[in-house]
Amino acid sequence: MFIYDSVQKTKREFTPLIEGKASLYVCGPTVYDDAHLGHAKSALVFDLLVRVLKANGYDVTYARNITDIDDKIIKKAKEQNKTIKEITDFYTDAYHAEMRQLGVSAPDIEPKATESLEAIYELIQTLIDSKHAYATADGDVYFDTSSDKEYLSLSKRIQDEDDKQNRVESSSLKKNGADFALWKSVKDGSLTFSSPFGEGRPGWHVECSAMIEKHMALPHAEFAVDIHGGGADLLFPHHENEAAQTRCGTNHALANYWMHNGFVNIDGEKMSKSLGNSFFLKDALKVYDGEVLRFYLLSTHYKSNFNFNEEDLSASKKRLDKIYRLKKRLFGLAENDEPTPFQAHLLKALSDDLNVSNALALIDEMITKTNETLDTPGKHKQLKKEALSNLAYIKNLLGFGTKNAYEYFQFGVNEAVKTKIDLLIAQRDEAKKAKDFEASDKLRDEILACGVSIMDTPQGTFWERV
RNA sequence: GGUGCCAUCGCCAAGUGGUAAGGCCGCAGCCUGCAAAGCUGCUAUCCCCAGUUCAAAUCUGGGUGGCACCUCCA
Known part of the structure; x- marks a missing residue:
C-alpha cells in the first residue's frame, strides 16, 4: 500500500505504527449548513481509503469528527431563532443521510466538540502549563507559535510578519501575529461553556488535537495516528495548528501520513460560500442516483482538483451503467466470492495511492472481456462465476454496483x-x-x-x- | 507579493526514464424485423524552446498558459 504524503510531498509505502492496524482521522464537517459536493468528495475519498486498507488486511480505526461549536453555527441559530443544538442536530442528521446515499460507510468513531470538552480543557491546560499557550487579559487563550520551533514545518510556509492570521484572530493582546486562539472568551453570551479558563468556547483547531488524544492516540508511539486527512485547504492553517498543539501538548507528533484531497469546482468556478454558487449535495441527489455521484466524484484522482459538470457526470454514469448491465446480464445466478486474478489487479491499482483511473480501466476491460465471451454460444459456467465474483468484489471495494440493476436504471x-x-x-x-x-x-x-x-x-x- | 500544484486525443483521464491505459463522443461493421444493449475495427508522440541521456510525456533550465493556498472553508 502506497500513500502520497502531502507533507513530505512524496509517495510513501504505508507502514503502520502497530503491525496489522491502521488509524485514520479525517476532519469532518462543521454542521451549520447543508453539505456540498466538496464534503461529499472528501468523505468519499476517505471511505475508499478505509475500504482499501481493510482489503489489504489492516484492522482500521476510522474517526471523522463533527464540529458542532463554531461561530457560523451561532450565527445561523440567531438568524433562524433556533437553539444551537437544533441547528447542529438538523445538519448532522442531514449529513448522515446524504452520506448514506453516497454509499459512504459510517466511521468507527464520530467525535463531537461538545462531547469532548474535558479533553479540550486538558490539552489547553497542558499547553499553558508548558508555556506553549498563554491567557490574555481579556480572557482568551492563545497558542504561542514562537514557542514551537517546528511551527510551519507542515505547510512549509515562511513566517511572515504580515501573516493573514493576524486579521481574523485579531486580538491586539496576542504576542505574535500568527498565534491562534485555543479558547475564546465569550462576549455575546450565545454559546458558552464554563472552563478552567473562564466562560467561553474552544477555538476550532484545538478540538481535533484533543479528540485524537481522547479517542485514538497511541500513548507511546511516535505519532498519535497513522494517517490524518482532510481537504487541501486545511493544510494551513488548520492542520499546521493541530500539529503544533499535539507536538507541544503531548509526547508525540500528530500523524505519520498526511493526505489532502483536491477541491471541487463547478463548471470551472470555485465553489466558495462567498461566491454563493455552492452546489448542495441534497440538490444533486434529487437529480442523480447517489451511486452515480459516488462514481463520478471518485473517478478522478483524489489529489487533483475536480471540475464538476453535467457532461462529465453523464459520461461517468454511462461507465457505471456498464457495470449494472453486466450485473443484469448475470441476474438470478448464485452469488460467488471466489478470488480471481482480476481482483488482485484491482486491489493493487487502488493500493497505489488510490489510483482509481487504473482501477476503472481494469473494470472496463473485465466487463468487455466478459461480454465478449458471453456473446459467443455456450454456457460459460466458469466465466459467469468469475464475473459474479468480480462484481461482488467491485461492490465491496469501490461501492459500485450495490443496487438492484433494474431499480438503478429506473432511478427518478x-x-x-x-x-x-x-x-x-x-x-x-x-x-x-x-x-x-x-x-x-x-x-x-x-x-x-x-x-x-x-x-x-x-x-x-x-x-x-x- | 509569498508558497505550491498542473499543462497528455473533441471531452474526461492514467502513465514519473525504455518507446502513449481506460472511458465519453464520432465513424465503419457484426448482431437485430428495425432499434437499444453488447461485440469488432479506426482516431494523439504528450503546451513551446533549449539541455542531460543509448533512450524523455516522464529529468534539468527558460518561456507561455491555467489553478490552489496564504481569510471561515472539504
Whole structure:
C-alpha cells in the first residue's frame, strides 16, 4: 500500500505504527449548513481509503469528527431563532443521510466538540502549563507559535510578519501575529461553556488535537495516528495548528501520513460560500442516483482538483451503467466470492495511492472481456462465476454496483410513468408477436417519449431511463 | 507579493526514464424485423524552446498558459 504524503510531498509505502492496524482521522464537517459536493468528495475519498486498507488486511480505526461549536453555527441559530443544538442536530442528521446515499460507510468513531470538552480543557491546560499557550487579559487563550520551533514545518510556509492570521484572530493582546486562539472568551453570551479558563468556547483547531488524544492516540508511539486527512485547504492553517498543539501538548507528533484531497469546482468556478454558487449535495441527489455521484466524484484522482459538470457526470454514469448491465446480464445466478486474478489487479491499482483511473480501466476491460465471451454460444459456467465474483468484489471495494440493476436504471421515474411504460411495452410485445412492426415501432416512439430507452432481450423487453 | 500544484486525443483521464491505459463522443461493421444493449475495427508522440541521456510525456533550465493556498472553508 502506497500513500502520497502531502507533507513530505512524496509517495510513501504505508507502514503502520502497530503491525496489522491502521488509524485514520479525517476532519469532518462543521454542521451549520447543508453539505456540498466538496464534503461529499472528501468523505468519499476517505471511505475508499478505509475500504482499501481493510482489503489489504489492516484492522482500521476510522474517526471523522463533527464540529458542532463554531461561530457560523451561532450565527445561523440567531438568524433562524433556533437553539444551537437544533441547528447542529438538523445538519448532522442531514449529513448522515446524504452520506448514506453516497454509499459512504459510517466511521468507527464520530467525535463531537461538545462531547469532548474535558479533553479540550486538558490539552489547553497542558499547553499553558508548558508555556506553549498563554491567557490574555481579556480572557482568551492563545497558542504561542514562537514557542514551537517546528511551527510551519507542515505547510512549509515562511513566517511572515504580515501573516493573514493576524486579521481574523485579531486580538491586539496576542504576542505574535500568527498565534491562534485555543479558547475564546465569550462576549455575546450565545454559546458558552464554563472552563478552567473562564466562560467561553474552544477555538476550532484545538478540538481535533484533543479528540485524537481522547479517542485514538497511541500513548507511546511516535505519532498519535497513522494517517490524518482532510481537504487541501486545511493544510494551513488548520492542520499546521493541530500539529503544533499535539507536538507541544503531548509526547508525540500528530500523524505519520498526511493526505489532502483536491477541491471541487463547478463548471470551472470555485465553489466558495462567498461566491454563493455552492452546489448542495441534497440538490444533486434529487437529480442523480447517489451511486452515480459516488462514481463520478471518485473517478478522478483524489489529489487533483475536480471540475464538476453535467457532461462529465453523464459520461461517468454511462461507465457505471456498464457495470449494472453486466450485473443484469448475470441476474438470478448464485452469488460467488471466489478470488480471481482480476481482483488482485484491482486491489493493487487502488493500493497505489488510490489510483482509481487504473482501477476503472481494469473494470472496463473485465466487463468487455466478459461480454465478449458471453456473446459467443455456450454456457460459460466458469466465466459467469468469475464475473459474479468480480462484481461482488467491485461492490465491496469501490461501492459500485450495490443496487438492484433494474431499480438503478429506473432511478427518478415515478410510479405512474412506470405503469404507463409497462403497459406500452406489453402492447408492443403483442404487436411484435403479430409481426405488426409498424405498430410496434409507433409504440416504441411513445415509450421513448417517456424519457427511457428499451432493449429487447431473450428474457423479455427491458427499459432504462435515458 | 509569498508558497505550491498542473499543462497528455473533441471531452474526461492514467502513465514519473525504455518507446502513449481506460472511458465519453464520432465513424465503419457484426448482431437485430428495425432499434437499444453488447461485440469488432479506426482516431494523439504528450503546451513551446533549449539541455542531460543509448533512450524523455516522464529529468534539468527558460518561456507561455491555467489553478490552489496564504481569510471561515472539504
